[in-house]
Amino acid sequence: MAELDDDLLTDAAVDRLVSQGYDHVRLETMKRLVKFADRVIVSTPTLATSVREVNRSIVVVPNVVDPELWTRPRPMLVRESSDESLRVLYMGSWTHAGDLDLLRPVFARFIAEGRPIALETVGIADHDEGWFERLDIPAGRGNYPEFVSWLMDNRHRWDIAVAPLEDTEFNAQKSDLKFLEYTMLGLPTIASDVGPYKPMAAHGLRLARTEEDWHAALSEALGDRSVYLSQAVNAREYVEANRTLTDSHRWINAIMGRDR
Structure with a gap:
């Protein structure tokens, strides 16, 4: 097998x-x-x-996803913080460096505009750059159950998650797992309008294809942190009803x- x-x-x-x-x-x-x-x-x-x-x-x-890992305790859907910046999570393996680059001009534009937005990566890159910062996974938290527990402990850091994906034949074969994981973290998600993510638009996932799409979607969240709350609730209901190991x-x- x-x-x-x-x-x-x-x-x-x-x-x-x-x-x-x-x-x-x-x-x-x-x-x-x-x-x-x-x-x-x-x-x-x-x-x-x-x-x-x-x-x-x-x-x-x-x-x-395994509900035993992802639903105890059930994460909040809106970050409780007086911090005015929109904090964005992108997580994945280091093979996603090309996907990360899709966001470079988007965040460069936000920086030029002086907008209060911060991208934090988990995995993906081995060094910080001017437009994003890494959050290192602690030693001993690399196996999946421990990694999920660590993500849950850090859920308060983020308002929204992103899943950029280059439109390639290789990526067309990927699954929508990142959407499932972000959803169980309680994070509304914006993803590239390609292969695995397209069907999830009906279940609370916001899609973006162009630089302008990404900028507009993140700008909406910047203007109102709760703008994607209904989508996040819709996504959670879909995943819990249809995409768990129960x-x-x-x-x-x-x-x-x-x-x-």
């Missing part, structure tokens, strides 16, 4: 990942594991199309081969 949440197999994906520092031997090992697996579970239909070139025994099981039958059926 193998499970994939990203394209780590196609030639284009391998070239991209190796250029970003991934070990080529490990990627080849992953490809062999997937090739000889009895079954491969993937998170999106587009990813299934790519993986099918290596192994045709594929099941699509959408990402979900009902694990899809995973059990996929693993046991009872999905067909």
Whole structure:
């Protein structure tokens, strides 16, 4: 049994990942594991199309979040602070550096305008720049349950979250997991109007495609912190009702081969 949440197999994906520092031997090992697996579970239909070139025994099981990790205590939906700045969270692995660059001209513009907005990254980059600051993950908090607990402890730092994503074939195969996680943090979210995020516009996600879109969406939040509150509530209701691990039958059926 193998499970994939990203394209780590196609030639284009391998070239991209190796250029970003991934070990080529490990990627080849992953490809062999997937090739000889009895079954491969993937998170999106587009990813299934790519993986099918290596192994045709594929099941699509959408990402979900574990409510045991994300709902104790239930995070607030509006940050309680006298700080006037709009504090924005972007989290992810260091492979998202190109996605982060989509926000560079947007925040450069806010800085030039003298607007009170601050972008804080978790992961993503290995150094601060003039338009964003890093929040380092403490030692010992890198495994997922501890990381989620640490995020919960720091929830008070942020008003809104962003999920920029370059419009590439590789990213089109990604899932909407970041939207799920931000939502369970109690953060309204603005995401790129591409592949995995498009369907979530119906469930409280604000989409942005151009620099002007991003600037307008963040400006709205800057003008009124509660402007996206109804979207955040809508998103929370959707995720809690449809995208949690409370009902694990899809995973059990996929693993046991009872999905067909």
